[in-house]
Amino acid sequence: MYNVSVTNNYIYSMFMDGGNRIIADPHGGKAHLTDWGNHALNLSWMGDINFIDLGKKKLDPYTDPKLPWTEATFGGLIRYRGQDAYFRYEGQGQVDLVVDDVGSVHLHFPQGGMIIRLDDLTVS
Numbered sequence: 001m002y003n004v005s006v007t008n009n010y011i012y013s014m015f016m017d018g019g020n021r022i023i024a025d026p027h028g029g030k031a032h033l034t035d036w037g038n039h040a041l042n043l044s045w046m047g048d049i050n051f052i053d054l055g056k057k058k059l060d061p062y063t064d065p066k067l068p069w070t071e072a073t074f075g076g077l078i079r080y081r082g083q084d085a086y087f088r089y090e091g092q093g094q095v096d097l098v099v100d101d102v103g104s105v106h107l108h109f110p111q112g113g114m115i116i117r118l119d120d121l122t123v124s
Helices: none
Strands: 002-008 014-016 022-024 029-036 039-043 047-055 074-080 083-089 093-099 105-108 113-116
Touching: 002 022, 022 029, 074 093, 083 093
Parallel strands: 002 093
Antiparallel strands: 002 029, 014 022, 014 039, 039 047, 047 074, 074 083, 083 113, 093 105
16 A cells, blocks of 8 residues: 655645545645555546556556566556556555645655556547
């Protein structure tokens, strides 16, 4: 599992899993969420930040021995407004998330991560 540190500089509170539980107040509110798995954080009027716990599953197109962190045991995926971020870790992972005053999300993965491209919809 991984932990998530949140700083919310947005003008609205941040909620969890579509409910009414406030995770971080506006204008600098902070939260530290431990042993995080599959959850969503809602930014009012912006949408959900979807956290997907991949466990040991790797995304093959984004696994490369030249990038050692991509071969770490555990991984996760964060999806927000058509953008995707992939991260991997050993032991206890960490995700640092900062929402700025206009609702843009900034992520940091101390053990390694990157922006990737996943299709939201395909037709065959």
